[in-house]
Amino acid sequence: MLSTDEIRRIDHEIALVPVRKAASIEALKIVQHHRGWISDESLQAIAAHLGMSAEELDSVATFYNLIFRKPVGRNIILLCDSISCYVMGYEQIYTHLQALLHIKFGETTPDDRFTLLPNPCLGSCDHAPVLMINQDTYRDLTTEKLQEILKEYK
Amino acid sequence: MERPLTQHINFNRSSLNLKDYQSVGGYQAVEKALTSMAPGDITKMVIEADLKGRGGAGFSTGTKWSFVPMNTLGQTKYLIANADEMEPGTFKDRMLLEGNPHQLIEGMIVAAYAIQANISYVFLRWAYKKAAWLIKHAIEEAYTAGYLGKNILGSGFNLEMHLHTGIGRYMCGEETALLNALEGKRATPRTKPPFPQVSGLFGKPTIVNNVETLCNIPHIVNHGADWFKDLSPGSDAGTKIYGISGRVNKPGLWELPMGTTVRELLETHAGGMKKGVSFRAVLPGGASTDFLVEEHLDVKMDYKSIAAAGSRLGTGTMIVLDDQTCPVGFIHNLEHFFAQESCGWCTPCREGLPWTEKILLSIENGTGRPEDLELLEMHTKHLGPGNTFCALAPGAMEPLQSGLKYFRADFEKHIKEKKCPWR
Amino acid sequence: MATIYIDHKAYEVTPGKNVLETCLTLGFDLPYFCWHPAMGSVGACRQCAIKLFKDEEDTKGRLVMSCMETVKDNMYLSIEDPSARAFRTQVIEWLMTNHPHDCAVCDEGGSCHLQDMTVMTGHNYRRFQFPKRSYKNQYLGPFINHEMNRCIQCYRCVRFYKDYAGGKDLDVFAAHNHVYFGRAADGTLESEFSGNLAEVCPTGVFTDKSLKSHYTRKWDMTMAPSICQHCSLGCNIIAGERYGELRQITNRYNGAVNGYFICDRGRFGYEFVNSINRIQQPLVRAHIPEPADKDSLYRQLAIILTKHRTIGIASPRASLEANFALRQLVGKENFYQGVSETEAQLMRNILLTLNAGHTHSPSLKETEAADVVFILGEDLTNSAPMLALAVRQAIRKVPFEKAAQISIPTWHDAALRELAQEEKGELFIAYPTKTKLDELAGKPLHLSPDEIARLGYAVAAYLNTNSPAPEGLSKHSLKLARHIADSLKKAKNSLIICGTSLFNEAIINAATNIAMALSGEEKKANLSFIVPECNSMGLAMMDAPSLTYAMEALENRDIDTVIVLENDLYRRGGKKEIDLLLEQRKNLVVLDHLHHETSNKASILIPVATFAEAEGTIVNNEGRAQRFFQVFSPKNENFRESWSWLDEFRQFQNGISPEELQEPGNLLAGMVRLMPQFKGVDTLSPAADFRISGQKIPREPHRYSGRTAMLANINVSEPKPPEDHHSALSFTMEGYKGMPPAPLIPFFWAPGWNSVQSVNKYQTEVGGSLRGGDPGERLFSEIRSAERRYQNHIPPTFIPSAGEWLILPLPHIFGSEELSIYSPGINERSPKPYIAINRKDAKNLNAVENDLVQLRIQDQSYFLPVRIMEELPEGLAGIPYQIPGLTGISWPAKGILTKGNT
Numbered sequence A: 001m002l003s004t005d006e007i008r009r010i011d012h013e014i015a016l017v018p019v020r021k022a023a024s025i026e027a028l029k030i031v032q033h034h035r036g037w038i039s040d041e042s043l044q045a046i047a048a049h050l051g052m053s054a055e056e057l058d059s060v061a062t063f064y065n066l067i068f069r070k071p072v073g074r075n076i077i078l079l080c081d082s083i084s085c086y087v088m089g090y091e092q093i094y095t096h097l098q099a100l101l102h103i104k105f106g107e108t109t110p111d112d113r114f115t116l117l118p119n120p121c122l123g124s125c126d127h128a129p130v131l132m133i134n135q136d137t138y139r140d141l142t143t144e145k146l147q148e149i150l151k152e153y154k
Numbered sequence B: 001m002e003r004p005l006t007q008h009i010n011f012n013r014s015s016l017n018l019k020d021y022q023s024v025g026g027y028q029a030v031e032k033a034l035t036s037m038a039p040g041d042i043t044k045m046v047i048e049a050d051l052k053g054r055g056g057a058g059f060s061t062g063t064k065w066s067f068v069p070m071n072t073l074g075q076t077k078y079l080i081a082n083a084d085e086m087e088p089g090t091f092k093d094r095m096l097l098e099g100n101p102h103q104l105i106e107g108m109i110v111a112a113y114a115i116q117a118n119i120s121y122v123f124l125r126w127a128y129k130k131a132a133w134l135i136k137h138a139i140e141e142a143y144t145a146g147y148l149g150k151n152i153l154g155s156g157f158n159l160e161m162h163l164h165t166g167i168g169r170y171m172c173g174e175e176t177a178l179l180n181a182l183e184g185k186r187a188t189p190r191t192k193p194p195f196p197q198v199s200g201l202f203g204k205p206t207i208v209n210n211v212e213t214l215c216n217i218p219h220i221v222n223h224g225a226d227w228f229k230d231l232s233p234g235s236d237a238g239t240k241i242y243g244i245s246g247r248v249n250k251p252g253l254w255e256l257p258m259g260t261t262v263r264e265l266l267e268t269h270a271g272g273m274k275k276g277v278s279f280r281a282v283l284p285g286g287a288s289t290d291f292l293v294e295e296h297l298d299v300k301m302d303y304k305s306i307a308a309a310g311s312r313l314g315t316g317t318m319i320v321l322d323d324q325t326c327p328v329g330f331i332h333n334l335e336h337f338f339a340q341e342s343c344g345w346c347t348p349c350r351e352g353l354p355w356t357e358k359i360l361l362s363i364e365n366g367t368g369r370p371e372d373l374e375l376l377e378m379h380t381k382h383l384g385p386g387n388t389f390c391a392l393a394p395g396a397m398e399p400l401q402s403g404l405k406y407f408r409a410d411f412e413k414h415i416k417e418k419k420c421p422w423r
Numbered sequence C: 001m002a003t004i005y006i007d008h009k010a011y012e013v014t015p016g017k018n019v020l021e022t023c024l025t026l027g028f029d030l031p032y033f034c035w036h037p038a039m040g041s042v043g044a045c046r047q048c049a050i051k052l053f054k055d056e057e058d059t060k061g062r063l064v065m066s067c068m069e070t071v072k073d074n075m076y077l078s079i080e081d082p083s084a085r086a087f088r089t090q091v092i093e094w095l096m097t098n099h100p101h102d103c104a105v106c107d108e109g110g111s112c113h114l115q116d117m118t119v120m121t122g123h124n125y126r127r128f129q130f131p132k133r134s135y136k137n138q139y140l141g142p143f144i145n146h147e148m149n150r151c152i153q154c155y156r157c158v159r160f161y162k163d164y165a166g167g168k169d170l171d172v173f174a175a176h177n178h179v180y181f182g183r184a185a186d187g188t189l190e191s192e193f194s195g196n197l198a199e200v201c202p203t204g205v206f207t208d209k210s211l212k213s214h215y216t217r218k219w220d221m222t223m224a225p226s227i228c229q230h231c232s233l234g235c236n237i238i239a240g241e242r243y244g245e246l247r248q249i250t251n252r253y254n255g256a257v258n259g260y261f262i263c264d265r266g267r268f269g270y271e272f273v274n275s276i277n278r279i280q281q282p283l284v285r286a287h288i289p290e291p292a293d294k295d296s297l298y299r300q301l302a303i304i305l306t307k308h309r310t311i312g313i314a315s316p317r318a319s320l321e322a323n324f325a326l327r328q329l330v331g332k333e334n335f336y337q338g339v340s341e342t343e344a345q346l347m348r349n350i351l352l353t354l355n356a357g358h359t360h361s362p363s364l365k366e367t368e369a370a371d372v373v374f375i376l377g378e379d380l381t382n383s384a385p386m387l388a389l390a391v392r393q394a395i396r397k398v399p400f401e402k403a404a405q406i407s408i409p410t411w412h413d414a415a416l417r418e419l420a421q422e423e424k425g426e427l428f429i430a431y432p433t434k435t436k437l438d439e440l441a442g443k444p445l446h447l448s449p450d451e452i453a454r455l456g457y458a459v460a461a462y463l464n465t466n467s468p469a470p471e472g473l474s475k476h477s478l479k480l481a482r483h484i485a486d487s488l489k490k491a492k493n494s495l496i497i498c499g500t501s502l503f504n505e506a507i508i509n510a511a512t513n514i515a516m517a518l519s520g521e522e523k524k525a526n527l528s529f530i531v532p533e534c535n536s537m538g539l540a541m542m543d544a545p546s547l548t549y550a551m552e553a554l555e556n557r558d559i560d561t562v563i564v565l566e567n568d569l570y571r572r573g574g575k576k577e578i579d580l581l582l583e584q585r586k587n588l589v590v591l592d593h594l595h596h597e598t599s600n601k602a603s604i605l606i607p608v609a610t611f612a613e614a615e616g617t618i619v620n621n622e623g624r625a626q627r628f629f630q631v632f633s634p635k636n637e638n639f640r641e642s643w644s645w646l647d648e649f650r651q652f653q654n655g656i657s658p659e660e661l662q663e664p665g666n667l668l669a670g671m672v673r674l675m676p677q678f679k680g681v682d683t684l685s686p687a688a689d690f691r692i693s694g695q696k697i698p699r700e701p702h703r704y705s706g707r708t709a710m711l712a713n714i715n716v717s718e719p720k721p722p723e724d725h726h727s728a729l730s731f732t733m734e735g736y737k738g739m740p741p742a743p744l745i746p747f748f749w750a751p752g753w754n755s756v757q758s759v760n761k762y763q764t765e766v767g768g769s770l771r772g773g774d775p776g777e778r779l780f781s782e783i784r785s786a787e788r789r790y791q792n793h794i795p796p797t798f799i800p801s802a803g804e805w806l807i808l809p810l811p812h813i814f815g816s817e818e819l820s821i822y823s824p825g826i827n828e829r830s831p832k833p834y835i836a837i838n839r840k841d842a843k844n845l846n847a848v849e850n851d852l853v854q855l856r857i858q859d860q861s862y863f864l865p866v867r868i869m870e871e872l873p874e875g876l877a878g879i880p881y882q883i884p885g886l887t888g889i890s891w892p893a894k895g896i897l898t899k900g901n902t
């Protein structure tokens, strides 16, 4: 079941497009914003609201990198693994993150605090290596800075 | 030296709001265009100015607009700013979006007017959180000031503008895949023809332009086509935002006349290579361009000159390969990206890219075989332009084919020694 | 015409088509995957690459996808160009990187498009050294098996299932080389056309699950051209047998009828042929049924088949030959249609219209070209599934005109869909409940049968003032009627569809009026009638009295024997009347292939051949007579065609000797002589003595294997293959190997093309008619014969009456048809009995969903769980039509509902 707030926001997006289905991506974003991820139940509820089948919506949802169809932690670390960050040594950052959090790419800490994901270029190549946690971008990373940064996220 | 796009951007200050922007001449182009120019005149002016798309392909912007059917009273048309910027090594649009969002909005209004579009979108990459906030805010300001909405400046022209943030896929930057994403579908590309100019978003005529392209529009309208051409001494008009990342002393972005040389960018603006490393090669225009090497340092960064040197201007943001970085690993990283970001629609890209990635990884890890180089070459041949559905895979092959040319010895060494010499 | 040059040779071709289909039409072997003749091009697989040159001088050229290029005059092309060839081989190598190479254990092996294309391009050595990706498979219900590892990502499945057939529960997930084709979760595929996935998928991802239970390779089957027996549309099918068992039904292309597809009832409904419920032996029932040998059977028959005292009851699901043989046996005056008077009257009415020739009865193919469609009183998906599919295509094609303006050709599927978005042609549906096609209709109109008719009359009256207008229609309905009339008037190619499903003659009259009002002097409006069964039309054309009159004859005349041909009379009327009818006679001779309520009462029971063991001719709803051929000669010699038994029985009446027995060809010729309307049915296919190069057409592919070994466990000497005296087909693999005449195509195969895609080779042009013309003969001349007369029996406003309900027969694709229900898969998909009422009515009954309600109808009483259907008009209650447990009702019916089991 979608909350009234979610429905209100989704309906707003629907109003902006010529066909209901066209709001599918916005709707997924809205629900993920509220719930962290898109469970099968959420997917079905959104699909029903948009007049789509679960298949049609999941086809869209699974296409994109940032719709999570599995539960994720409270904080999402997106580490850029693209070329400038490669040159500037994202691999060390990754190794260090693994040591700190004991998780690999695609995993979530047992306390659900962090999910760690690789991510293509974050558009801050002049300040590589770069990572994002939730809404915040951290540039010119060094292994030393990491611990400080992570502290901010409970 | 004029820097029309970035002269008012200063990252030590916050971004320009409506007032700031107006105080430096902002929205004059909208006034001029909407109140004193016919839509066709603007398109003509942009054609004359010889503005080429800054999104990578370098197609004449005005000519592209001229394909939009114009005798279409009441028909919905769309203008879209492509702010998806997800090509590895590319970060130029971010500066324009975060530094001066109104400049983009102004460019979009004028462009929309030129093609008589009444709905416009900024298709923004999700990771640009700050830009999202700024653009949203700027759009609101523009509505309040009467630059957007109904009957703009009493001209009778209406324009809606919306911000759409993507949910992550390089393909979304490809203009037809972008349309699918905006329609709430999987971002797989569409065939051309029909071109979006006649059947685009929701089947309606649509123009998609890069952020930098659109940011140039107000200046062209304000100062004229000749002024724009004169900005650059070379064969291409205007300025270009160039960027460098990699192991250089001062990575960054600079707005310079079209045709600035690689050497000037590298040595003067980026401050040369970092201590302890030396230059080996550069991808001149983002991840999907061919390597240039030492001998090309004096090549001018304009469309023609770079093409003559065997590469593409692309997005004009360079990635430097230094001698401490393994070229095989470097190229593997690129192909990993492209294989991951293939949409899965056409066979060569979907199946070919992961194969090259796997081969490159095995070479890098010391399990490569001599015949693997042939297989890589085969891929560069068969994944070329025209063979695949869109430009993603041909782009992916550019660094690989030039890498095989320039770094063949390194590949062979990996295979022979069964390990990466840099590890 | 345009001239194009392929590898330096000039060809005259049709401009505007795509280059791929043109090359295939010209006979080139050009590989492809994602393109499909009915679904058009999307350019995804890149398999069909060829070289295109700027002009004659250009030697470099560029690689293009032939499926995405429009044929223009003066095009220079090369298929043989080495770089194009190399690229095509490379595409296969890519596709093969992850393919499991499990052909030996794959159901598709030997009829696999991927195998064919791999051989065609010449890819053979594997260079991909890495592990293959693998997927989990899904359970997709009783019809379709899923084996995702074999997928080559051509996207055909979703393009067919979603885009073409409107399915919602199959899609593509994920991206890059992880794309997955399936459902959101395990579960039965909901589409009524899911079986086509097995033919559309070029490899073994989606395969026929029913075949799996008695698997046989295509090359090992004995096959024959046949006609689907499960509804009135007469789709063309290929039926395949091995070891005396029917094993598979596939589509048989007919350009005018079903094209490339069939529905799931047609594909999976065949298993009654193999049913343990088959009547195995003649039975003579004194007190207990006794198996009878031929002698004792004939002795009995000789006693009871007395002239003048025998009547014959025919069948709408038996062939013309069988029905005619019965008529010959008992005589015209003793020959009755085995259907209720209501049904017979509906059919007479339909025939009247079709013979009057003011309207056009369109083929399925023609249906696809309609631009505005009005459906009155039919739930097409359930009563005539392939017509529903055709309407879907029709509605979709309307925006094509706009596409043509910006030079998008009709084969350019992706571009058309992007341009058209949700835009569609106009579709109006008036039916009491929701139907699957409603999603395409502007606003579905849920009305009682009489109100549907009244609306129809109102529409007709708006179109032509000579057509009578109903009185007392609400303002709202009048507005609606005007809107529909306006749309129809504007249409270039309007189509009106109605039928017998609701047993309401007024609907048929109203629809006829609309079509007549729309018909101009030059152009006639299309009017499609859905009729109950596969040969309802043919039977009706024999113009015999209904069961009611058979009953009368039994009451008033000295009749002692009733012969019932392939007919369970309990499906034709109320249980009580049929009981009465059957009790009134002394002897009841039943000929059928399955035991049923009627056969259980037979004093003499005679097993007959099913369509698979018989040759015969049936007439579809359009009026098209089509012939089906014996697939195999049954091991059980008792499984003789009904006509052959009946013809033989004439000796007991006429004293003819068995040597004078009729051949089916003679039977038909005789029939045409007696009933000229059937002109043409005797020449539907080449005669039995037809030969090419002195040879018959083999029913078995030339790779048929194991012939000498198949029965070696029983007898080491190979039995002589059965001979077919009745047709030009042989039961062996020997015979003419070239292209057979269209009516005699037992299977599609061409050198290098083992899969069904070989159908390209059999067509005059891709997607066109079969070489020599599509088989079948339309029996209605459509020459305007009578004066245009509007029907005038407008029913009064439907008023729900307190206590008495109008009971609606709701057809179900799976369940409502008598024979297909014997297939376990179809049975599984058929609904459990229920009674549908609207919420208000339910409330008045004090019932909620699933509460048991007692339905009393014609002295019968049923306890049925309530299914609330919000849209159902008040005073109507729907029950699934003719599903097991709900037969023995005389339609139309009224009934009384009470809550609980009181």
Ligand SMILES: Cc1cc2nc3c(=O)[nH]c(=O)nc-3n(C[C@H](O)[C@H](O)[C@H](O)COP(=O)(O)O)c2cc1C
Residues within 6 Å of the ligand: B052, B053, B054, B055, B056, B057, B058, B059, B061, B082, B083, B084, B085, B086, B087, B170, B171, B172, B173, B174, B175, B176, B208, B209, B210, B211, B213, B214, B390, B391, B392
């Ligand atoms: C895979 C792929 C990704 C692309 N990504 C972007 C992008 O992020 N931003 C962009 O402006 N153009 C991108 N393009 C180019 C666009 O397709 C299109 O050419 C461009 O937006 C047109 O704008 P312009 O004419 O102003 O250059 C991409 C192209 C491809 C093939």
Ligand code: SF4
Residues within 6 Å of the ligand: C150, C151, C152, C153, C154, C155, C156, C157, C158, C181, C200, C201, C202, C203, C205, C206
């Ligand atoms: S399942 Fe079959 S039809 Fe679907 S994409 Fe795979 S190979 Fe093509």
Ligand code: FES
Residues within 6 Å of the ligand: C020, C031, C032, C033, C034, C035, C042, C043, C044, C045, C046, C047, C048, C049, C065, C066, C067, C068
């Ligand atoms: S058949 Fe032409 S690209 Fe697939």
